Amino acid sequence: MGHQDRLWPQQNCKGRRCLDCLGFSSPGAIGSNGIRLTTMESALTARDRVGVQDFVLLENFTSEAAFIENLRKRFKENLIYTYIGSVLVSVNPYKDLEIYSKQHMERYRGVSFYEVSPHLYAIADNSYRALRTERKDQCILISGESGAGKTEATKKILQYYAVTCPVSDQVETVKDRLLQSNPVLEAFGNAKTLRNDNSSRFGKYMDVQFDYKGAPVGGHILNYLLEKSRVVHQNHGERNFHIFYQLLEGGEEELLRRLGLEKNPQQYHYLIKGQCAKVSSINDKNDWKVVRKALSVINFSDNDVEDLLSIVASVLHLGNVQFAADEQGNAQVTTENQIKYLARLLGAEASVLREALINKKIIAKGEELVSPLNLEQAAYARDALAKAVYGRTFSWLVNKINRSLAYKEAEYPSWRSSTTVLGLLDIYGFEVFQHNSFEQFCINYCNEKLQQLFIELTLKSEQEEYESEGIAWESIHYFNNKIICDLVEEKFKGIISILDEECLRPGDATDMTFLEKLEDTVKNHPHFLTHKLADQKTRKSMGREEFRLLHYAGEVTYSVTGFLDKNNDLLFRNLKEAMCNSENPIINQCFDRTELTDKKRPETVATQFKNSLSKLMEILMSKEPSYIRCIKPNDAKQSGRFDEVLIRHQVKYLGLMENLRVRRAGFAYRRKYEVFLQRYKSLCPETWPTWDGRPHDGVAVLVKHLGYKPEEYKMGRTKIFIRFPKTLFATEDALEIRKQSLATKMQAAWRGFYKRKKFRQMKHSAITIQSWWRGTLGRRKAAKKRRAVETIRRFIKGFIYRNHPRCSENEYFLDYIRYSFLMNLKRNLPKNVLDKSWPIPPPSLVEASQLLRALCMQNMVWSYCKRISPEWKQQLEQKVVASEIFKDKKDNYPQSVPRLFINTRLGNEEINTKVLQGLGNEAIKYAVPVVKYDRKGYKARARQLLLTPNAVVIVEEAKMKQRIDYANLMGISVSSLSDSLFVLHVRCEDNKQKGDVVLQSDHVIETLTKIAMSADRVNNVNINQGSIKFTTGQGKEGIIDFTSGSELLIAKAKNGHLAVVAPRLNSR
């Protein structure tokens, strides 16, 4: 199954480190944070690539090569953790792997051991959970060579608890102190060695106390075997304890001045034995700051710190104390300055100190004997003092830290004070060097003891499990190393007893006499050899001063040189005395007066260690153990390098093969029935897809179907036990194949299901949208109706109240009426001046309507006027004048109204040229043919009437018959009837004038209007009823009588008057 068509929830793939990419492609549980978890079984199919994650699943479990190959495969894939059952094997990666984040911590929290890939956190969490649920004390034993990662593992476990454990009232401080005690202990107890830049030079057991809620509330530390010799000597490439360099690098000027120190480590003999005071990978200045801060967190007052640093400084000064021999060969101090500083820093008397350094005081038969020391002895005494001071101060420091970590029981009511304890042991594993001495002997002895514990506890728990599962106990063949422990620690016959005896014996005991004694006492022991006891062949590989122990993990050859001295750890009495009198409070506590008075010899180092170990075993025995075995992949502190020789050596001395053998003696694999059935049920038709009966029976059916042979498995009460990994692998492979076909089926089913689900979803959505839309439409319609009803109601109300003053009942109506009137008006405005239509306004708008109407008219007139041409204007002016003169006064006026006035009725061509010449410049404004009636006989004669700017001219052909200047035109008379006669009255005084003229024009209104206007006689047109009088040239008078008749008749009447009958017009 590839990544694409995966059936199972897919997580983010992070490339090579992704477990899926490593072949863990089968389904796994999903962690609370969504990270894919793999079960151990899931990883089985990836075994070719990344090996098995539990060594018990190695087919060839007795083969060291297969073991190492599995480690190598995993190491190459950055999988540094592997189980042997519940033992965790860890290979130092020498690089930061991103597997310690908070997310990782969460992933392991509360998860069953085998559900997740192997990790330190799984061990930590498992122990913590057992502690909480079973309320049984736990311990985690971490062992391995120097540089294998023990201390890192310890720190990581502490961090895990600090992050994941619940918080209790005062827990924050305890958590801090637990974490902060580390840098302080490391400063004083760690050093750069060839193997590890931060090598712990002491063994450490740390208890963490948890309260009933599971919160850490206290702690306690036990320390073992501080490597004191480092204070005075370091091998090439190694350093003294970090604190010395940190103080010199980081200490403030003022502090260093007080301590009498210079900033340069090269000044101090004790710091330069290894010739590498400066190391690039270590930042002493920064570390100093960390330590100073940590000291305050763990309750150190300024005074405490000052006292402590005074001691550190005094060790440096002590290292610089030099001697010279006097004549007798006795040592004398040559460096007074150093003595002065020492005296000040230790609060001792300079002279006492000086004397104590060069003399030896012994008590023989109750008398004090003082004897001088030679140079060699003095140097020895000085170094012994430095070691003692530093070593005891270290113990004091641990005690002081313990006080600050102590669980304050009194602060809790008793029902809450029941605590459980989780111990962390960080101690060197087997040490096998080219040259092994007393220290290696102690350490390896410690490891034998731990192996004893492991065997006892593992076998015990195995046995318990078998019993509780009701499976017959099958004896396991394993090597019980009790015989070696006894060889070392047995009373009287053990190596330590013999060593002590040699140390205490009066006389000339030496390392060699000790070896002889050993040979005598334990010569027949199968695990003990010396040069003398060995056979010919083996003897070649041993020196005469050596003895060899066949440890369970392998053989180690020890040189006895220095054993007695180191075991005695002697400090001359007078130096002790000087220290007892010290005023430095720490030194004072470290050197107890009772030591001086006590007659009994102090316990030797080996015995002390034996006792503390036996105490430790007791502590550990009372707890449920977990194991972490650390392996260093190479000596160069390099990442990615897998040095097989080195690793084989460690696998051997860590006893891992032996671990595996014990673990695998019975069954390789065991699981609860539920878990087993759940995983493999698909392999059997009867159990797939569900098994309704008891899981126990389901598994029975399942394994029968799978064809397990009876010797391959056992059915316990709650678990199935499978003896060989290959049985499990076969099952796992079958599952893998089965999964392919299941996946196909499930995919098909899933697709069908998915599509149906999707369809149903869409259908549901469509219905939802439809109903929603219908609802919306309905609501809109209802709202519209409501609004309509409201409007109608307002209308009716408004109509009823329409004549009331404006009030809430009618305001809407009135506004509406007003509005609609105005809108209607806007649409129906009169189109032109003659259009008199106008909508009828509502009562409230009558006045406004009138104003608007006037405005509108004004506007139309104005725009009409703007459009009038000059000719038309003239026409209209003339028409207006005509109207003023004739309207309602003369009968034939109405007929003239619709006829346009013509500019002139005779063109210039119709007028005789002589006349035109006669007029000269005078232009003819108007010309019309007229009939002239003689003044006497009223004979009608055709004439032309011309109007110039100055006069009316009567023309007959070429003759200008009469010219009447406008000034002489007195008036014009005309009848009110429909005739077209008129009289021009001329001024009489003028002799040249022939008198008034009687004329007739077919266009009488036009002609008279033009004459009146040209001559400015508009007001002098008389319209007469009945008759008109006129004068003739000689002052005589004529009369024209007008009557109406049926048709026009103009003739001289009998009375001499001119009688005019004008036809009656209908309009009148």
Ligand SMILES: Nc1ncnc2c1ncn2[C@@H]1O[C@H](COP(=O)(O)OP(=O)(O)O)[C@@H](O)[C@H]1O
């Ligand atoms: N899990 C780890 N991941 C990364 N580096 C590690 C790890 N464990 C150890 N180291 C490296 O190895 C060095 C030595 O580890 P340390 O725990 O001090 O060894 P030991 O206590 O066994 O002597 C550390 O300083 C660190 O650089």
Ligand SMILES: [Mg+2]
């Ligand atoms: Mg360490």
